[in-house]
Amino acid sequence: MTRQPNEIRSDIAYSRPDRIVIRGKDLAQDILGQMNLGDFAYFQLTGKTATPAQSRVFNAVLITLVEHGMTPSAIAARLTYAGAPESLQAAVAAGLCGLGTVFVGTTEGSARMLYEAFEQAGDNPDLDRLAANTVADYRARKQIIPGIGHPIHKPIDPRTPRLFKIAEDNGMSGKHIALMQRIGAEAERASGKVLPINATGALGAICCEFGFPWKIVRGFGVMARAIGLVGHIMEESERPMALDIWHDVEARATAHIRD
Amino acid sequence: MTRQPNEIRSDIAYSRPDRIVIRGKDLAQDILGQMNLGDFAYFQLTGKTATPAQSRVFNAVLITLVEHGMTPSAIAARLTYAGAPESLQAAVAAGLCGLGTVFVGTTEGSARMLYEAFEQAGDNPDLDRLAANTVADYRARKQIIPGIGHPIHKPIDPRTPRLFKIAEDNGMSGKHIALMQRIGAEAERASGKVLPINATGALGAICCEFGFPWKIVRGFGVMARAIGLVGHIMEESERPMALDIWHDVEARATAHIRD
């Protein structure tokens, strides 16, 4: 049987003996020594060089997502490293596998909500009414509004005003951030509870200002957290806690049958 | 049974309602808007603020590792995404799992070789003799010298002179880079083959100049490649190739039994 394969095509990078070309730029000559990592991530994803303003905002977005302490993801990476220290990459991979709908992946929810609100609203929508409708819809469906509320960081999540200020200082505070802020205020009003816009809500709104598709927004958390996990593995290699966590969990979880 | 758990301790980060503190700095007030992602990675790993010189070199190290085209790792991530597009994090994780002894993980090999050469050599070693001994040892054991040789990038790997120049311009070209260069020259002489110092050799040597433990050096490739893989998944979501790769491989691999 003869089968003619379809064309497949990638425009990200290619190599020749004397150069590696990424998004049309020569890595050695035009990139190394001239970009920082956040700007290069922007370039890798969009094929465009970040303006100084975009650079400041995008680096802040990614940095916010790198590290949040001894999370389930960090503990999973440490436990994995204890069993396979020769495969550091697999320990990071294990830690990333849990960045789903409960943690980190939530950023995409607020980006999607904002995009969809504007899509349905037509031109020049009234933001207050759009926020009211959005909050009412979620409440009617008994769904949690993405990007709103935090178990620890209240009455405000300290990252949110700082991220919104950085966006504003760099000319990137547009209608998506404005709508997110109104949704936060309306959610508090409607529920009577303290519901700060959390970091994922702020980040989701900023990603909309950049125009990133909501489907890729989770990826910013994934790439950033990979950095954080390497930090945890480095600490684990120097001052291990995985075996102690293991023994403690095992003893507690089986106390009722062993004794 | 009562069991008193041991102390476990992490010095990376903690949260209070009004702040997130990473390595002693307040994330919102002292970090966001004031660091780029590469500098924050350095800070996350070492607890120290990178000097401008360290910033330039460390960002270059990480950027070198982000993207190298349509690698096995990138293809694995794309194939995984095709099966579970709702789990972008798992697709990145799948791509990272292959960064082992054959690809990317090799960076740690050259760092380890350089550290061990200096450890065994005592104070003020003669670099030429150290290089000659190192090459002779590997050749006697019939082992490949890490960081030397490249299937495509020859007679020189274009990243290597650029990385060494950036290190030199920033006052970070010390004895480890010097030894690596001598090992490269000696390997060519002893084998009679064209054996450029490749990017992993250059990066391993620079990581030694920073003083990073060789066990964590692979982690730089892992965190950097996570960024690159998100770029591939973004392109895959817009112009997919995974299903075509699948159908083509399946048809080719089973042609002898199906027909």
Next chain:
Amino acid sequence: MTRQPNEIRSDIAYSRPDRIVIRGKDLAQDILGQMNLGDFAYFQLTGKTATPAQSRVFNAVLITLVEHGMTPSAIAARLTYAGAPESLQAAVAAGLCGLGTVFVGTTEGSARMLYEAFEQAGDNPDLDRLAANTVADYRARKQIIPGIGHPIHKPIDPRTPRLFKIAEDNGMSGKHIALMQRIGAEAERASGKVLPINATGALGAICCEFGFPWKIVRGFGVMARAIGLVGHIMEESERPMALDIWHDVEARATAHIRD
């Protein structure tokens, strides 16, 4: 700060110096040599010893999911193994990461559909009407009916009649299988297309006959495919194809920019 941890508890297994006890049975004395792997999987999950009839059906369910040729999952595992042959476990993990909503994970969809249909239907529902309503609902929402249709295996998926026969021969062909069959027939009638019940539809229905929660049904595919992936890695270690796939994909995907 003193924090009193909550009770955590697992009833699966515990160890003492002289024995390992799983679900209340002594591994060495009561299990090894007396169960096959499929029966032990059933015991591990449910805490119950499979009857001979359950054993035959459950082993058939798992075996159906082990291997389906050169799938994206198998190719991803092989590519990962090529980069990290020292981490066979990470290659299997990479292959499993893609068993999501598009492949394999679909089994849970048909189980969920059947459970929900009966939940909403009350006692002694008319199966024909239930099937008609279910199909109509999916068509109204323009959603694909899970477990129906196959790109290759038509007009029938050869696994489906065999699995249903095994269930029937072992007294396990109940209302869920009956409803699945009616849904298949109704879907063909309503669409005018050839829409066989595929293997995931048959397996989902059988899992309902066992009473497994739909949330765990995907797990059967995951555990089974882990076996299949080890088989692919074993073949890859003896007759490798990963590097050839890589070089071929890279050449095709970048032909338009390299040349």
Next chain:
Amino acid sequence: MTRQPNEIRSDIAYSRPDRIVIRGKDLAQDILGQMNLGDFAYFQLTGKTATPAQSRVFNAVLITLVEHGMTPSAIAARLTYAGAPESLQAAVAAGLCGLGTVFVGTTEGSARMLYEAFEQAGDNPDLDRLAANTVADYRARKQIIPGIGHPIHKPIDPRTPRLFKIAEDNGMSGKHIALMQRIGAEAERASGKVLPINATGALGAICCEFGFPWKIVRGFGVMARAIGLVGHIMEESERPMALDIWHDVEARATAHIRD
């Protein structure tokens, strides 16, 4: 540029519209309902139908590796599931990533040791001398002898005599098991410590009796543990402990900086 791809080839499986063929057998007609899962794993890996004796021994090998309580691997899978419950497959993958040189992967070490001892020994070696030499070599290199010693299961690991008995009862107790037993006895004699042959030592020896290459032996632990991990995730979905583990570890690990 035209590039003629090399032949790639797999002999495991292929599909036609009316059948799926695995290792030459028709899945629906010749396998389903006629094999148990362990036998099918044997068939998938070797292309051969297990004899009744091989079936009993191989099923016992795999079952031994499925479950060992609240291991680091099981805890990592549970923590991952808590963050991404929609991606059960990624939680299993995370749990598998840690089956490396410290846990489970150790099985391959004893298989390798036994194969290499016989390779170097020539025909009809004296087993006592071979054991003495092997133990002396490991002690001279200050390496741990694989498959010997256990932190909990002493003076004997209860799985070992049972596994060796099952092998013997089924005519599969050959020279590799005999050498392993002598190595265990010699290790105790030479060290003056209680050093039982542990389960990984017993399993490694039995895998040699089957003739499996040592490089694939770790895969048996990986496929078996995938079953065990699905069991842990099922329990986690019904009686969760992941969030409690997280909060407890976080509180303990950061007590010194938060308070």
